[in-house]
């Protein structure tokens with residue numbers, strides 16, 4: 001049996017197929033206003049394989065010069081990020097166990113070859129709030145470990161409509177995406193995977 005670290009909750013099929021389709025329409029609008037771009041790593045400037053954008057009052061960004069941070073505007077257009085869709089705020093209210101709304105929703109787009117290295121989400125001031133993510137489209141192999149990088153890890157698949165919550169003792173667990181399984185979903189016409197990561201950034 002797969003045992004997840006304490007505080008980590010996987011809710012398979014949390015969103016119905018209809019809810020997934022409705023959310024994809026909203027993400028399409030967000031991407032029209034706030035286009036996906038290729039983020040770069042701090043210092044090295046190495047491009048990430050995942051393309052990103054955000055919605056919410058704050059968005060997570062990274063580049064060579066200024067590193068990981070939150071900011072109120074899209075780095076390309078200079079415009080504020082679009083609002084977080086109500087459906088996502090509802091999922092947060094139902095499953096975060098946290099009484100204040102999220103401020104940031106990172107939109108990650110993975111093509112067949114994209115992945116994300118093992119990391120902690122720790123650019124937020126408020127670490128009492130969980131991180132809640134929604135997966136849409138093709139499945140991925142997700143890996144999660146302990147709060148130290150060298151800890152043992154477990155891997156499992158995240159599928160379209162799944163929700164993952166990293167809260168409590170699991171809030172700072174290392175995690176990453178090792179691979180995408182192409183053509184495992186028909187939600188996105190051209191394939192790929194979208195992950196929506198909701199976070200509270202500031203202390204309420």
Ligand SMILES: O=C(O)CCC(=O)C(=O)O
Nearest residue numbers: 106108121133177195197
């Ligand atoms: O794509 C995922 O499931 C994880 C994304 C993630 O860990 C992040 O954006 O910090």
Ligand SMILES: [Fe+2]
Nearest residue numbers: 119120121175
């Ligand atoms: Fe993360």
